[in-house]
Amino acid sequence: MIKAHKKDKDLVVNLLSHSFKDNQSVAYIVGKRNDKQKRIRALIDYSFELCFLFGEVWLSDDKKACALVLYPHQKRTTLKSTLLDIKLIIRAIGWRGALKAIKRESKIKGIQSKEEMAYLWFIGVLSAEQHKGIGSALLKQVLDGAANAGLSVYLETSTPKNIPWYKSFGFQNYGSINLGYDLHFMKWDPIAEITHTER
Template identity: 50%
Template sequence: MKKATKNDRELVVEILTNSFDENQSVNYIVKPDNKRVKRIRALMAYSFDICTLFGEVYLNEEKTACALIMYPHKKKTTLKAIWLDLMLVVNSIGIGRAGKAMSRETKIKSRYPKEPFYYLWFIGVDRTAQHQGQGSKLLNEVINDAEKQNLTILLETSTLKNIPWYNRFKFEVYDKIEFTYTLFMLKRP
C-alpha cells in the first residue's frame, strides 16, 4: 500500500466512481438527474481532496484498488474546506438537496464515538481487478495502519452483501440508520 499523490487523483476518482455507481448511499446524496455519474465523480473528487487535507488516500501497488481514510478529529474549518464543501453542493448534491444531505450526515455523526477514530470512507477496486483478492489485501493493510495508530476503524455500508466480507476482517455492525435504505455502521476495535 502506498500513499496516493495529486497525480493519482483522476485514477482514484475513476475507480471509486465505477465502484459506487449503483451504491444506495451515494445515490441518496447525489442529485438524481441525467448528470448523475458526473455528480458521483464530483463526490469522489471531493472525498479525495478532503482526505488529502484531513486523512490519507491509499492505492495498492498495482494501482487497481484504493482506500480513502479520514481522521474526523483532525478535520478543521479552513477556507479550502469551505470551498470544497460549496463545490460539493454545486457539483454533486444540488442546492435544493443540501438540507437532506446535512440531515443525513448529522444522523450518522451522532452515532460516532467521542474519542478519535480511523474512518474508512471509501474502498474500491477497479472493475477489471475485482474478485482477485486485491480489495482484501488493501483492507488488511488499512487495518494494520489503524492498529499502528491504535485507532478503532469505523465505516458505513448500504450494501448488504458487503457485510459478510467486512465480518471476515472482524468488523461488527454496531448500529444502523433507516433512510430510504438501511445504512449499516460497522467498527473494528
C-alpha cells in the same frame, strides 16, 4: 500499499466513481438526475481532497484498488475546506439536496462514535479485478496502519453483501438507520481483534 499523490486524483476518482455508481448511499447524496455519474465523480473528487487534507489516500501496489481514509479528529474548518464544501454543493448535491444531506449527516453523527478514529470513507477495486484478493489485501494494510496508530476503524455500508466481507476482517455492527435504504454502521477495534486472534 502506496500513499497516493495529487497526480493520482484522476485515477482514484475514475476507480471509485465507477465502483460506487450503483451504491444506494451515494445515490441518496447525489440524487437521481440525468447527470448522476458526473455528480458521483464530483463527490469522489471532494472526498479525495478532504482525505488529502485530513486523512490519507491509499492505492494498492498495482493501483487497481484504493481506499480513502479520513481522520475526523484532525478535520478543521479552513478556507480550503469551506471552498470544498461549497464546490460539493454546486457540483454534486445541489442547493436543494444540501438540506437533505445535512439531515442525513446529522443522523449519522448521532450514531457514530466520538472517539478518535480512522474513518474508512471509500474502498473500491476496478470491476475487472474484483474477487482476486486485491481489495482484501488493501483493507488488511489499512487496518494494520490504524492498529499501529492505535485507532479503531469505522465505516458505514449500504451494501448488505459487503457486511460478511467486513466481518471476516473482524468488523462488528454497532447500529443501523433507515434512510429509504438501510445504512449499517461497523467498527473494527484493534484491541478486540488482538484478543480474538490470540484465542
